[in-house]
Each structure stands twice: as C-alpha cells, then as structure tokens.
Amino acid sequence: MNIQTEEDVLKIVQEKNVSFIQFWFTDVLGMLKSFAVTPSELELGLSEGMGFDGSSIEGFARIQESDMIAKPDIKTFAFVPWRQSEDAPVARMFCDIMNPDGTPYDGDPRYVLKRMLNKIAEKEHTFYVGPELEYFYFKDNKGTECLDEGGYFDARPLDMGSDLRRSTIFALQNMGIQVEYSHHEVAPSQHEIDLRYDEALKMADKTMTYRVVVKEIARQQGGYATFMPKPIFGQNGSGMHVHQSLFKGKSNLFYDANGQYHLSDMAKGYIAGVMKHAREIVAVTNQWVNSYKRLVPGYEAPVYISWANRNRSAMIRVPMYKPGKETATRIELRSPDPACNPYLAFAVMLAAGLKGIEEGYALSDPIEEDIFEMTAAEKESRNIGTLPGNLYEAISEVENSELVREALGDHIFNKFVENKKIEWDKYRIHVSQYELEKYLPIM
Secondary structure, eight states: OOOOSHHHHHHHHHHTTOOEEEEEEEOTTOOEEEEEEOHHHHHHHHHHOEEEEGGGSTTSOOGGGOEEEEEEOGGGOEEOGGGOOSSSOEEEEEEEEEOTTSOBOTTOHHHHHHHHHHHHHTTTEEEEEEEEEEEEEESOTTSOOBSOOOOTTOOTTTOTTHHHHHHHHHHHHHTTOOEEEEEEOSSTTEEEEEEOOEEHHHHHHHHHHHHHHHHHHHHHTTOEEEOOSOOSTTSOOOOEEEEEEEEETTEETTBOTTSGGGBOHHHHHHHHHHHHTHHHHHHHHSOSTTHHHHSSTTSSOOOEEEEESSOTTEEEEOOOOOTTOGGGOOEEEOOOOTTSOHHHHHHHHHHHHHHHHHHTOOOOOOOOSOGGGSOHHHHHHTTOEEOOSSHHHHHHHHHTOHHHHHHHOHHHHHHHHHHHHHHHHHHHHOOOHHHHHHHTTTO
C-alpha cells in the first residue's frame, strides 16, 4: 500500500468504506493504547491530530497538564485483519504524541527512538534491526496448560500450533509485514515467527503489531498467546534476540573485508559499547520481575556479558561471515525479552553501541567456550561479567546510568524508574506459593 499523502489515506478510507480508524500508541511500559475515530473526523485528525486525556496513561502527563494530541503517521496505515468485513473494514495508524502546541511530547516512547535515529541520520546512517520474538500458546490466561508437546523445529503431530502460526503469518502479511520464517521453539507450546529486518522505527511499529496479531489470532481460535518471559518453571523462557547493524546508503558499516572476523572498527566499537553498558540497559530490555526468571544459567538465556561467533551462551553473537553476504554482517543481542517496550529497547541498544563507537571502546576477545561450564574463577580470569540477577539489581544499575537517562530523556527515565521501583516493592512483599509450601510446614 503506497501512501504518501493525507489525501491518499482519505481516498482509501472512502473507497473501501472503512468504518473506523484506530489510532495506536504506547505508554512508557510498551502497553498498546488505542482509540477509534470515524471517517467523518479523520480529515481533522490527520491535519491537526486528535486530543485525549494523557493523565491516565502510564508515564504520561500529570493531571494538571493532561491535554495530549495523537498525530497519526500516515505511512503506518494498514487494515486490521481481525476486524475485516467486505462492507465495513477497520484500519489503524501509529501515532506520535504531541503537546497542545504541536511540539513532540517527551513522554512518547516513539519520540525517544525517533530522537536517537535523528542523531545518526545527521551522518546519513541508518539503524536496522531484526528481532526474533518467542512466545507461548496456552489454553487460556488462567494457567499454563500447553497446546502441544513439541520441541525445537518439531512438526506435526507434536507441533499442534502450526495452524495458529500459519493464520498469524497470513494476518501479518495482509498488514504489509514481511515474515522470514516460523517454527516451534524448544519448550512445549513455545513458538517463534521471525520478521524481515527493517529500519528501527518501522520495526518497533511492526513489533507492537506482531504482538497484537499473535494474541488476537490465538484468541479468535480459542487459545491464548503470551509473551511473558518465563511462564513455565523448568522450561526455556521466551527471548527476543535482536539482530542489528548500521548502514550508510547500501553500505554495511559493520563489514570490513580486511577486518578481524570481517568486522569493521565501527562494529567492534558498537559491540564493546553494548557490552560495557549491558548492565545499565537491561532494565529497559528486560523490564519485568519475571524477566529475571528467564535470565538464569542453563536455559539458553545469556546471563554472561561476552561475545562470540558460534557460542550461543554468549550475550552477543556475531553470525559467521558468508562470502557475497556483506550486507548480512550484523550483531545479535540475545538477552532482551519480547515483553519489553521496543521503542525504548531499540533506543538504549543504539545508545550503548554509539557510545562504544564514539569513545573508541576496545573489544575483548570472543568467548567460544561454553560459559555455563566455566568455574567462577575461570569466568573472573576472562573478565566475564554477569547481567543483574533480579529487577532490583537492574533498577540500581539503570538509576545511575547517564547513558540511559540521556537516551530516554528525563521525563521517561524518571517515570520508568519510578514504575519499576513500585513493581519491585509489590513483588518483594508478596508471599509466594513456594514460601508457603517450603516454610509453613516446618516453622
């Protein structure tokens, strides 16, 4: 769908007899927010935006300054596949949130990412990302009853989620989102659909859309999909491995034919930056109490700050160079999970990588051995650090991070840290079933 002007949108809405146009945006935590406008109000909405009360949106304005404007990005116009009928389809557009005077709102996560991307656009650089989001299918949202007993790359009859994935892929493609491949993941009822890489802002929008589509298709077919990082004890959790690279035009700035590992100095600085600031950004890329139930040794989730070419126990993997595939040179950050806010997550990843490039951070040697098998002394001798073990530790790191504060801006930074402290306090005082089963009979 080639949309270049507001008139293009209005024409499609009229020709297709669109009944409602949903305006989508996210709060600070990455929760999708939406309201719908009728075609009669769309022209005004496109030119001036639509006003709403931001005081009830997490991380948005205080009640005394609650007026906000949602200004749709016309290039994100797409039909909503689960609201289709031949006579009255529904469409959606992502919005930028503005102050009443038309200036960008500091509390808008989409603006945070746009601001970071504008920084590299001054050098004519483009940030590409390709996230791999894992998720689970369950019977409902009341428990973790699995729909299949499949494992990695299993097919039917073990993989009974293939029809759900198939319907989801068709829905994504109908929205103009290109899918590379899909498969069953390691844990029972765990699945993955990989999207074709794209520019970071487009991919953040696609990531939000992906999560909605996965959940909605599952709901329509009587199941439940969740991006909760670690829903089942003793099984692998769900990650969001993020492939990333910097380009200038059609030239991959991470590739150097004569460089060690075929990596440019820029790529090495970028990797070193992400590694050095990994503990600071993890509260953003892994923002929930449950995120740290996944980040434990033994379940393929990377907890050790290191990089490698083949080693999947490392936090960053650099896929091996293939002749003729220079544009595919990239890094893969394996620690994030799919329940993060993609706008903020992509922004802090880029900020950390850029800092490494700008400051000329030295890149350590790759770790190709299985880090999970190393002793504590061996890891210490190789200077292999670890990611925070829980949300409290992650909050302590991010709270003192000038890099994250600068990337997010004071407004979102303060709101985010405040929200995470509240979440940790609620978790800290909760009495779990584990405690009751272990301590009640003996105390």
